[in-house]
Amino acid sequence: MxxxxxxxxxxxxxxxxxxxxxxxxxxxxxxxxxxxxxxxxxxxxxxxxxxxxxxxxxxxxxxxxxxxxxxxxxxxxxxxxxxxxxxxxxxxxxxxxxxxxxxxxxxxDAVLEAVSPFLDAVTVDDAYTTKLISVSPTTTMGKALNTLREARIAHLPVIDNDELVGILSLYDVIEFTTRGGNKSQGGSSDEFSGRGGFGERDGTSDRMLDLPVRNLMSDAAATVQRDTPLDAVVETMFDQEISSLVVTANQTDEPVGIITKTDVIEALTWEREERRPVQVFGLELLDEMDYDDVSALIDSVTSKYGEMNVIKASIELHEHKEKSRGVPLVLARIRLVTDRGYFTADGEGYGATHALRLAANAVERQLLKGKTYGQSKKHPDTEEQEQLYGWWLGA
Known part of the structure; x- marks a missing residue:
């Protein structure tokens, strides 16, 4: 297709x-x-x-x-x-x-709409993120915004006494804190701080960030059970114009995870064979390294973290038109999904090998500091992989 x-x-x-x-x-x-x-x-x-x-x-x-x-x-x-x-x-x-x-x-969205008819053989249990990042109704906007920044996510379920009571969107928080008061001239800000944007407001911004999450959260938080087929998940997302669903246990309403459009898209990238732990996009740009060299580089970087299981490493190489002495400027991006969390870093340099090593150095610094940017996903076992590969490759 x-x-x-x-x-x-x-x-x-x-x-x-x-x-x-x-x-x-x-x-x-x-x-x-x-x-x-x-x-x-x-x-x-x-x-x-x-x-x-x-x-x-x-x-x-x-x-x-x-x-x-x-x-x-x-x-x-x-x-x-x-x-x-x-x-x-x-x-x-x-x-x-x-x-x-x-x-x-x-x-x-176009990709999901095209493959949705083939998703009926796969369930939420195959693809959802198992560790749920959430806040309580009394959490301040400022703390919620910081959580969204640190985890690099766009939606935060709001949970009170193990019960899902709402959901908070990054975009709602940003709009609330940057447009809810009178703007003054200029002003710089830290990333995701909620202060600044296109002109920083005066003390009104600080007061807004001290408000509880319950003031802005949406009460209509959509849920889905773990045994729900993914085609139904995609249909619900499109019908309700949302990009995530809170996952609940099959027998109870207890929140146990979250599934997003990105999770479903990622399921499409799995192969029938045993998945290579390292995926490289743009391997042809590496004139001094082959796939085994790249895998060895990732192994060398991740082994310094201690006991950590790398579920998947994704490497993207993108060549710019700019050159220095005939060598193109290359952007390398490394993304690691591990049982300790999610790590990502970029490196930019002349030549793909140079750019990749810069990105690897940046990831290594994050690993040594234990600085994660998200939560790990469930790693499908062999039976689950066979179920998923069957519908996709047979389509």
Whole structure:
């Protein structure tokens, strides 16, 4: 199955010199996940809704300062490869190029809608994140925002005495803290701080961050049981216009985890064979290393953490047009999913090998500090993998 039927030629485009405030205005359209950034006719990258909401943005900042380099795909790319690239780059929108120009975009929602009919043989139990990150109704907005930042997630279930009472969205918190009061001129901020954005407010912001989560949370938190097929999960997400469901035990209403659109997309990346623990996108850019060398590098980095099981390592290499003495500038991104949490780091340098080693050094520093960016997912056993591979490869 390729993406030729799900590519959208309707996309929002900004020049690299446009002010970020205009991009923020574009995201008033709640269905828009990312905008394409160009420099004349040349594609430069994307800016996503989550990326913009998660960063401190000066009023005078330009789009180019927030460009995210994500993989591009062809109009006939295999849908599973698109899913792998989305997971590897942590992006929900990928540009589709035709003769080096942006022809359209393919989104995670389009991928999910296309594969939904084939998801009936797989259940939530195969794909959900087992350790639930949550807050209580009395948690302050400031602490909740910090939790969203540290875990790099967009939704926080609100639990009171083991009962799910609501859910809090990153975007709701950002909008609440940046638009709920009178704005003053200028102001810088820390990432995810809730202060700043496009102009920092005065003391009103601090008072808002001290308010309890119950003041902003949505009472209508959708749930799903572990034995629910994934096609029903996707249908619920589309019907209710949400991107996550809190997972409850089959016999009780006790919250036991969460499943997101990203979790379902990631399920599409598994292979029938024993999954390689290290996935490399752009391996052909490495002229001094092969797959075994990359695996050895990851083993060397992760072995310094102690007792840790690496469930999956994802490496993405993206080549820029900029060169130095004929050597292209390359962005390397490493993402580790482990039983101790989720680690991610970037490295940028001339030559893929140099960029990869810089990224590996950055991940190693995180590992040694024990600094995680999320919670580990359930690792499917052999029987579960066979169940999943059967529906997908037979489609």
């Amino acid at each position: 390729d993406i030729s039927e799900i590519v959208s030629t309707q996309f929002t485009e900004f020049d690299i010199g446009a002010p970020l405030s205009k991009v923020a205005g574009a995201f008033e359209n709640q269905e828009l996940d990312a905008v394409v950034v160009t420099d004349g006719d040349e594609y430069r990258g994307v800016v996503s809704r989550r990326q913009l909401a998660s960063s401190s943005n000066q009023p005078s900042a330009k789009v180019g300062s927030r460009v995210q380099h994500v993989p591009t795909v062809d109009r006939t790319e295999d849908i599973r490869e698109v899913a792998r690239l989305m997971i590897g780059s942590n992006a929900k929108t990928l540009p589709v190029l035709d003769k080096d120009r942006v022809f359209g975009v393919v989104t995670a």
